[in-house]
Every structure is written in C-alpha cells, then in structure tokens.
Amino acid sequence: MSHYQELLFLSLQGIRSKVLASASGFISCSHPAYLDLEPSQNIDLELLTEAKRTDTALPLLCLRCRISHPLDAWLKATFRAHHENHGIELNAMASYALDDQGALTIRCSKESTADFTYSVINSLPKGGLARPFSAEILRSFDPALCGLPHWARLKIQSNNELKAYFKQHGLLLISDWALLRNSSPRRVQQACQAHIRSSSTIESLIALHSRFMPLYDMAKQEFKAITGKSSGWQPGLEFLDQLDPAQDPFDTKELLLAIAKAIRQLLTGSAIQSLDQSLEAGNEPVAPFSRDEDGPERAELNILINAALERALNNLMSAEMQKEATKFSKDEDRKLAFELYGQGLSQRDIAKQVNHKQAWVSKLLDEKRRSSEIAIAAAIELKRQPEFISCGTSVEAAERLVDALRNHLVDPKLEGDIPPLRQWVQQYMSQP
Amino acid sequence: MTEPLAPLELLSMPLGAVELPVGLQWNSQRSLAIAALKEVLAGQKALLPLGPTIGAEEEGRLLSLNRFALQLITAGVAADQFAVDKGTWMQEATAPQLLLAAQVDEENDVVVFSGVLTGSEFISLARKAKTSGENILVDTNEFKGGVERLLTLVQLLEPAALPRFALDTAVTNVQRKVVKIADWINGQLDEVFSQLYGAQLQPLSDGAFRTSVASRFENAANQNALALVSIPLGLANGKLVSGLEAEACIERFVLQMLATGSNPSNPDGLMLQLTASIDGDLLPNDLCISASQGKHNQQQIVENKNIIEFNFSGGLELINVSLGFPGSSDLVLPPLQLRG
Numbered sequence: 001m002s003h004y005q006e007l008l009f010l011s012l013q014g015i016r017s018k019v020l021a022s023a024s025g026f027i028s029c030s031h032p033a034y035l036d037l038e039p040s041q042n043i044d045l046e047l048l049t050e051a052k053r054t055d056t057a058l059p060l061l062c063l064r065c066r067i068s069h070p071l072d073a074w075l076k077a078t079f080r081a082h083h084e085n086h087g088i089e090l091n092a093m094a095s096y097a098l099d100d101q102g103a104l105t106i107r108c109s110k111e112s113t114a115d116f117t118y119s120v121i122n123s124l125p126k127g128g129l130a131r132p133f134s135a136e137i138l139r140s141f142d143p144a145l146c147g148l149p150h151w152a153r154l155k156i157q158s159n160n161e162l163k164a165y166f167k168q169h170g171l172l173l174i175s176d177w178a179l180l181r182n183s184s185p186r187r188v189q190q191a192c193q194a195h196i197r198s199s200s201t202i203e204s205l206i207a208l209h210s211r212f213m214p215l216y217d218m219a220k221q222e223f224k225a226i227t228g229k230s231s232g233w234q235p236g237l238e239f240l241d242q243l244d245p246a247q248d249p250f251d252t253k254e255l256l257l258a259i260a261k262a263i264r265q266l267l268t269g270s271a272i273q274s275l276d277q278s279l280e281a282g283n284e285p286v287a288p289f290s291r292d293e294d295g296p297e298r299a300e301l302n303i304l305i306n307a308a309l310e311r312a313l314n315n316l317m318s319a320e321m322q323k324e325a326t327k328f329s330k331d332e333d334r335k336l337a338f339e340l341y342g343q344g345l346s347q348r349d350i351a352k353q354v355n356h357k358q359a360w361v362s363k364l365l366d367e368k369r370r371s372s373e374i375a376i377a378a379a380i381e382l383k384r385q386p387e388f389i390s391c392g393t394s395v396e397a398a399e400r401l402v403d404a405l406r407n408h409l410v411d412p413k414l415e416g417d418i419p420p421l422r423q424w425v426q427q428y429m430s431q432p
Numbered sequence: 433m434t435e436p437l438a439p440l441e442l443l444s445m446p447l448g449a450v451e452l453p454v455g456l457q458w459n460s461q462r463s464l465a466i467a468a469l470k471e472v473l474a475g476q477k478a479l480l481p482l483g484p485t486i487g488a489e490e491e492g493r494l495l496s497l498n499r500f501a502l503q504l505i506t507a508g509v510a511a512d513q514f515a516v517d518k519g520t521w522m523q524e525a526t527a528p529q530l531l532l533a534a535q536v537d538e539e540n541d542v543v544v545f546s547g548v549l550t551g552s553e554f555i556s557l558a559r560k561a562k563t564s565g566e567n568i569l570v571d572t573n574e575f576k577g578g579v580e581r582l583l584t585l586v587q588l589l590e591p592a593a594l595p596r597f598a599l600d601t602a603v604t605n606v607q608r609k610v611v612k613i614a615d616w617i618n619g620q621l622d623e624v625f626s627q628l629y630g631a632q633l634q635p636l637s638d639g640a641f642r643t644s645v646a647s648r649f650e651n652a653a654n655q656n657a658l659a660l661v662s663i664p665l666g667l668a669n670g671k672l673v674s675g676l677e678a679e680a681c682i683e684r685f686v687l688q689m690l691a692t693g694s695n696p697s698n699p700d701g702l703m704l705q706l707t708a709s710i711d712g713d714l715l716p717n718d719l720c721i722s723a724s725q726g727k728h729n730q731q732q733i734v735e736n737k738n739i740i741e742f743n744f745s746g747g748l749e750l751i752n753v754s755l756g757f758p759g760s761s762d763l764v765l766p767p768l769q770l771r772g
Binding site for chain 2: 074077078081082085086157163164166167170171172173174175178179181182183184186187224228230231264267315316319368369372373376377379380383390391392393394395396397398399401402
C-alpha cells in the first residue's frame with residue numbers, strides 16, 4: 001500500500017521518495033483495510049469520493065502520492081529511451097511533473113495559500129496549468145473515462161511546457177489521439193495483428209478506428225475554436241458515445257488507447273529517420289564529377305565547375321558566416337565548432353570537443369541546407385553552358401548535377417582531404 | 433529473456449523539420465505548411481515568388497512557385513499515408529506540375545517536408561495506388577528529397593520541362609507519345625519514359641561496354657553501338673511490372689535497347705534484347721515479347737530460354753514493343769522512332 005503513502009518528488013538531489021506521516025496516519029486510522037491491498041481503481045475512487053465529500057486534504061494527499069508513481073515511471077522510461085541521443089535530463093523533465101512536495105496547503109495566488117482540498121483545486125483558474133501538476137491531474141480527472149494512473153500519463157503527455165522542452169531537444173511528443181488520426185487503416189491492421197491480444201476482432205478495431213477519424217476532426221476543430229489550442233484535446237463521454245453507442249464509453253476509450261499503444265509498438269524500432277540516426281548512417285557515397293573520363297575537355301569542364309562553385313560559396317557563405325559570427329562572442333562553443341569543422345573533424349568529434357550533443361553541432365553547421373543552396377546556385381550558373389543544358393529540361397539531369405555538386409562540396413575525395421565547404425570555413429575562421 | 437521494447441512515446445524530430453513560432457493560432461495543417469514553406473523560401477538567397485498572395489490557405493487550391501503549379505498536401509507528422517484529392521488531377525489544364533507533401537505536427541508547431549513528386553511520378557504511383565472516396569492514397573515514404581528537391585526543381589528546370597498530366601489520360605498519352613532514339617545519343621531520355629517505365633540510359637564507355645554489354649549483345653561491339661537504354665522488368669505476384677517496382681521482385685529480367693549506326697548522331701539500327709537480370713538465369717516461361725515496325729512483326733514466347741533478341745535496321749516507321757504474361761495486363765512501350 002506504499003503507493004498511497006509514499007510520494008515521489010523532485011528535490012535538489014534529484015527524484016527522491018518520502019513516506020508522508022500524515023498520509024500513513026490517515027490510512028491507518030480511516031482505512032486500515034487498505035494496508036493489505038494492492039493499489040486499485042476502487043481505492044482511487046473511494047479516496048476521490050471522500051476527498052470531494054469531506055473536502056479535506058488527506059484523502060487527496062494519498063491520491064497525490066499515488067499518481068507520483070506512474071509519473072515517475074513514465075519519466076524514467078522516456079529518459080532511458082532518449083537521453084543518449086537527445087541529451088534530455090531527468091531532473092529537467094521531472095520539474096514539470098514531480099513538483100509536488102506533499103504540502104497540505106496550496107498556493108492560490110501570489111499572496112494567499114489554502115488547504116489542498118478538492119474544492120480549492122477545482123476553483124483554481126481553468127485557463128492555465130494548476131500547480132503543482134498533481135493538482136491539475138486531480139481536478140481534471142474524470143473516472144468515467146479511465147483509471148487515475150492512466151489519466152496521469154495522458155496529462156503529462158499533453159503538458160505543453162514539457163512538450164516545448166522535448167522540442168528543444170529534437171523530440172516530438174505525439175498524443176495518442178493525433179497518432180490514431182494519422183494512421184491509415186493498413187497501419188492499424190498491422191499494429192493490431194502484431195500487438196493486440198483482445199477479444200475484439202481486428203475488423204471491429206479497424207471499424208472503430210475508421211469511425212474515430214471524421215469524428216476526431218470535427219471535435220478537434222470545435223476544441224480549437226473554443227480554446228484556441230491545438231493540443232490538449234481529450235475525448236469526452238459524448239464523443240465516445242457517438243463513436244460507439246452500443247458500447248460502454250470506458251471500454252471504447254480503452255480500445256482506442258490499446259490501438260494507439262499497438263501503433264506505437266509497431267513504430268518502435270521502425271525506420272523513422274531521426275537526425276542522429278541519419279548522422280550516424282553517414283552521407284551517401286560520393287558521386288564525383290569524373291571517374292574515368294579524362295582529357296582536355298573534361299579539364300575545361302572541371303575549371304567551369306570549380307569556378308561556379310567558388311562564386312556560389314563566396315556569395316552564400318559570406319552572408320551566412322557573417323550572421324554566425326555575431327553570436328561567437330556570446331558563445332565561444334559556436335566559434336570553436338566552426339573552427340573544428342574547418343579543420344575537417346567529424347560532427348561526432350566536434351560534439352565531444354565542445355561538450356554538446358551531436359544534434360546541436362548538426363543544427364549549428366546546417367551543412368545539408370547550406371551545401372544544397374550552394375550546389376543549386378552553382379548548377380543554375382552551369383546550366384548556361386552547353387554541357388549542362390539538359391539540366392533545364394530533365395529532372396534526372398538537374399538532380400544528378402545538384403547531387404554531384406553537393407557531394408563534391410562536403411565529401412572528401414580521398415581520406416584526409418578537406419572538402420571545399422570546410423576549406424572555405426577554415427579560411428573564413430582564420431581571418432583576423 | 434529479453435525485455436520487450438517500451439512503446440515509442442516520442443518521435444525524433446525528422447531531419448530538416450521547420451519549427452514555427454509557438455503560440456500563434458493556426459487554422460489548419462495547411463496554414464502551418466504554408467507558413468513553413470514561406471519560412472524556407474525566406475531563408476533562400478534567391479527570390480522565389482510564391483502565390484497566390486491571397487487565399488493560399490484555402491484547402492485544395494494550387495500554389496504557384498517560381499512559375500510552377502504546385503499542389504500542397506498535408507498529413508500528420510506520424511502519418512503513414514497522404515490522401516491526394518483526385519479532382520485536381522482530372523484535367524490536364526488544372527493538373528499540378530509538382531506535388532509537395534508536408535507532414536505537420538499541429539501540437540508542436542512543426543512541419544516536415546517529406547518530399548516532392550513530379551506530375552508523371554505521381555501518375556505512375558496513382559496507377560497502382562489505393563483510393564478512398566475521392567482521394568488517392570500515397571504512402572508517405574514515396575515522397576523523397578525533402579524541400580531541397582523542390583528548391584532544385586523549381587530553380588533549375590524550365591516550367592515547360594514538367595508537363596501537366598491528367599489522371600485518366602496520362603498513361604494513354606504516354607503510350608502514344610513517340611520516343612526519339614536519337615535523343616539517347618545526346619544523353620537525353622524522355623522524362624515520362626524514364627519515370628513511368630523506369631527506363632535508364634546505360635554508360636557506353638569502352639570499359640563498361642566490354643564488361644556488361646558485349647557479353648550479352650554478341651557482335652554488338654562491331655556494330656557501332658551508339659546508346660544503350662535498359663528497362664528493369666519483373667513479375668510481382670504474376671503481374672508484369674517495370675522500374676523500381678521490378679527491382680523488388682524475385683523474378684527479374686531486363687529489356688535492353690541498343691541504338692546502332694555508323695553516323696554517331698543518327699542511329700539506323702535498334703537491337704532489342706530480353707534477358708534475366710542474373711547472367712545465365714532462364715526467363716519466365718510463357719513471357720511473350722512482340723515488336724513490330726510497319727509490316728515487319730516479330731514475336732517470341734519464352735520456353736526454357738535465357739535470351740530473346742530482335743533486330744531492326746533502318747525504316748522510317750515507328751517501332752512498337754510490348755510484353756505480355758498470362759494473367760497480367762500487357763506492358764506496352766511508347767512507340768520508338770529510329771530516324772528523324
């Protein structure tokens with residue numbers, strides 16, 4: 001029964017747990033039978049009912065302890081999955097979710113506090129997020145829709161501040177409902193066949209999903225019109241009834257969530273190309289200008305190509321680097337990263353030296369965009385030459401030329417060579 | 433026992449994602465996608481006009497980017513399919529030249545441009561795609577190249593280089609369109625021929641010729657080879673397919689077309705050769721290839737063969753080539769013009 005007495009919270013030393021004497025005392029005195037039971041939906045509901053009926057702080061305190069556990073588990077699982085590649089920090093994540101220290105009072109405004117009771121949290125302004133986050137979870141919890149631990153997980157998944165934090169680290173938190181809306185019947189079928197063990201048939205799950213999509217679009221539109229927000233929508237009883245009038249709305253929601261979970265499992269490990277995965281995979285093999293064709297004509301052509309690339313490099317990179325240079329005095333790491341790039345270090349090695357994640361380096365150098373823009377500018381110039389005239393009329397020729405120029409810009413011809421884009425940066429950085 | 437993988441809760445931000453300012457209210461996925469496209473264009477040194485200036489956010493409305501007619505389609509960031517409205521593709525006059533696909537995360541104000549299809553690439557996919565009501569369903573991974581491909585095509589190509597195709601008539605039109613063999617010698621391969629059938633120009637340098645072609649085209653080295661085009665073919669569930677689709681087949685073969693002639697700019701002969709993709713393999717039995725030029729008809733049905741070869745020399749008439757397999761619709765190539 002420790003889940004109703006033990007609170008997981010963020011302290012200066014990280015996530016810690018403490019057994020709250022007041023919660024323990026309340027359970028021992030008022031609900032001794034709970035001591036021998038596992039946490040359950042029944043106990044959650046009894047405590048919530050009591051919190052509402054008596055409008056006292058202790059039943060709510062037990063529920064605050066209870067929800068800190070699924071929040072903690074979700075945070076740790078998410079941290080484990082993405083820390084390595086994206087540099088997210090557990091304490092930073094926990095600051096959005098485990099900010100409840102277990103006090104029996106709650107701050108209602110800048111000046112005033114009140115008892116942490118159901119009527120008080122229910123009266124907090126509805127527009128913003130109630131703090132601590134547990135107050136937000138409890139005041140918005142509708143037992144008709146799902147269990148409390150699940151609700152806590154849904155609420156943390158739709159927490160806009162946490163979403164913004166993830167986004168800064170190159171991660172997108174996708175709600176179950178958006179995921180369902182954006183999955184084709186084919187994907188739903190694959191996901192259900194592989195990951196759902198349920199009494200419902202695959203056909204009935206696909207049918208439920210196909211009814212969900214148009215209703216979701218309408219409900220989302222309405223939600224946006226009322227709240228002005230694109231995220232945070234949750235299906236209400238009316239929505240679930242409309243979706244399947246013959247079924248208990250709670251069961252309908254459970255089925256939808258099961259489908260969403262199956263889709264997530266299907267996607268786990270699938271080839272969604274991330275920044276880091278792409279970086280780790282390395283670039284496409286070099287497609288050099290000339291392999292086996294030599295001779296005077298080829299040499300003249302190479303002179304034209306190199307001249308066009310040089311002009312495009314000077315033209316575009318001067319402006320780009322001037323803009324970057326304005327940030328060097330505020331952040332020496334940026335300057336160092338460009339210097340190391342000019343010296344030919346890999347993005348992984350640059351990241352190590354400047355003590356940032358590889359994604360940070362990649363975003364800073366923006367090599368793909370810059371090299372594409374330079375290659376296109378050079379190709380536009382070369383198109384005027386008879387040898388490249390087909391680039392104006394053939395998709396294949398245009399793409400082949402731009403690809404070859406881009407590869408030439410960023411890929412060394414021989415091991416140890418420094419390719420032209422890096423050489424240019426090196427020259428720029430060595431200027432006094 | 434290995435621990436099962438936790439289901440994926442977060443998606444890694446895809447490469448090249450455009451992050452829009454948070455806190456603005458967007459009416460639709462399309463409005464986010466247009467804002468992201470404007471942001472990409474604003475970051476370009478070259479000025480690329482995007483229109484219309486008013487009403488661009490209206491669903492289904494074609495955009496104009498640097499004089500190219502552009503259809504913008506959107507789906508969620510985790511989507512696996514795009515729904516493309518058939519209506520736009522029903523008439524050549526209104527059909528777009530390019531189809532830009534954007535995956536939008538409305539909850540995070542992020543847009544990812546999955547890639548671009550040209551009109552003929554889309555038509556080629558639409559031929560075998562599933563439909564849902566008035567929409568053609570295209571897998572998100574069919575769109576390649578991100579926004580860079582769009583920027584490449586609209587800046588390098590002349591607008592006339594991308595013809596507009598209507599859905600119902602495109603294939604028939606392509607089959608009627610004449611392919612000039614002389615163009616191959618200049619390194620030009622008809623765009624539609626290449627995209628709809630997967631036709632590829634093969635290098636004809638001495639080295640390449642000796643190693644890969646001469647062994648197949650016996651005596652070809654002595655016949656003044658000028659250009660070689662090959663079409664990958666295959667059987668997918670008993671159906672004849674070509675191009676990329678063929679490359680995924682277990683049973684694969686290739687149709688090679690070698691233009692020959694003593695005048696390097698004017699071919700006067702065409703050798704057609706059908707072989708299995710792997711040297712020495714047998715072609716599928718009952719595969720039938722027919723080729724005709726005027727009254728000169730040639731046809732062969734495979735029976736334990738590993739090669740079929742036809743020759744055409746001279747003649748002003750068009751050369752018609754088709755392949756058939758029992759239970760599959762015929763694969764008819766556009767007419768080939770040897771001279772002129």
